[in-house]
Amino acid sequence: MQHEDPVVQETLERIHSQVTNNPVVIYMKGSPQMPSCGFSSRAAQALADTGEKFAFVNVLADATIFEHLPKYQDWPTFPQLYIGGELQGGCDITIELAESGELKKMMADANAKHEAAAEA
Template structure:
């Protein structure tokens, strides 16, 4: 499977998906850490992909998304944005609404 197909399948099969550096328990950059905290404060499970372990996705996703930086949050197949946007949405209460509306009833939210 090629990388773009993998990316498309990950986005389509996960209602809430975070492409990040590291994992939610061990973020590897401050922006990923802050984004994870904002997501965790919403109280719903979310899938993630550690781009440090997937250099092919790290290279191709910015082109696919037309968004150059990480982390990237995708909700219901749409790119929401990166750390600054997520933080603004969290502070306004909009992130919790978006997450709640998209939250899947699934047992395992890790895509790796």
């Protein structure tokens, strides 16, 4: 994950830290309470509907993350959902996971694993 530009390198390291330190994190336009696009709104609502904890990063409030997040996992659009450090995908995939019941299970497993590691 080395990059010649120090700003890009620092941003990618910050993203990596957010992804690995939060069991569930969504990079979205706006916040779950005040989404700034329909895709972010639907994805955040699917996460909220599980009742599980999740973090979010408002990419509109951080220009460097907005610019460089697509380079992190080669995913060009927002929102981006990470569970257990792994990119799951965007809005459509999040909705599909929610409809199948898989989203709640994945989030619960990631949150439980994170809490167990924190207690160890």
